[in-house]
Amino acid sequence: MKFIAQIDVMPKKEILDPQGKAVTGSMKNIGLSEITNVRVGKHISLEVEAATEVEASEKVDRACKQLLANLIMESYEFKIAAV
Amino acid sequence: MKFIAQIDVMPKKEILDPQGKAVTGSMKNIGLSEITNVRVGKHISLEVEAATEVEASEKVDRACKQLLANLIMESYEFKIAAV
Structure with missing residues (x-):
């Protein structure tokens, strides 16, 4: 079966996020000072072939740990959703 | 009221995504050749102060159009969810 995974990788809360800080500052310049606390991370979508949803989930978890996220x-x- | 928005900004389907292609290739090297069609975009979380959810949604939409996404x-x- 084929599954599609939607992954969010975000900087940890206790880590300073300079890109997010810069975007928060830019919001003021376009008249959106109501927007604060911007944090910027990665969104990754991928397809995974697996027998079951549990197996697909394990594969995606391994991909996150070994490649996609710096823990x-x-x-x-x-x-994860079946296609 | 305060709302939290979770935004995904992804390369359009018809646009080549070289970062995603590179990650797809790397999956093979860590023994996850079942994972294909990786696409990499941005995930942005932010807080927005607004009277109603509709108003908050309009502000976030404007932020996406003017700053966060290259359309x-x-x-x-x-x-969007109320805090």
């Missing part, structure tokens, strides 16, 4: 600075979460 | 190459979607 020292980033946390990740994902959702 | 020629990227598409975006977001969800």
Whole structure:
């Protein structure tokens, strides 16, 4: 079966996010000072071939741990859906 | 009221995504050749102060159009929830 995973990789809360800080500052310049606390991370979509949803989830989890997220600075979460 | 928006900005389907292609290739090297069609975009979380959810949604939409997404190459979607 084929599954699609939607993964979010975000800088951990205790880590300073300079890109997010810069975007928060730019919001003021376009008249959107109501927008604050911007944090910028990665969104990754991928397809995975697996027998079951549990197996697909394990594969995606391994991909996150070994390749997609830097666990020292980033946390990740994902959702999986059958195609 | 304060709302939190979760925004995904992704390269459009018809646009080549070299970062995603590179990650797809790397999956093979870590023994996850079942993972294909990786696409890499941005995930942005932010807080927005607004009277209603509709108003918050309009502000976030404007932020996406004017600052967060390059509409020629990227598409975006977001969800809003009251804090």
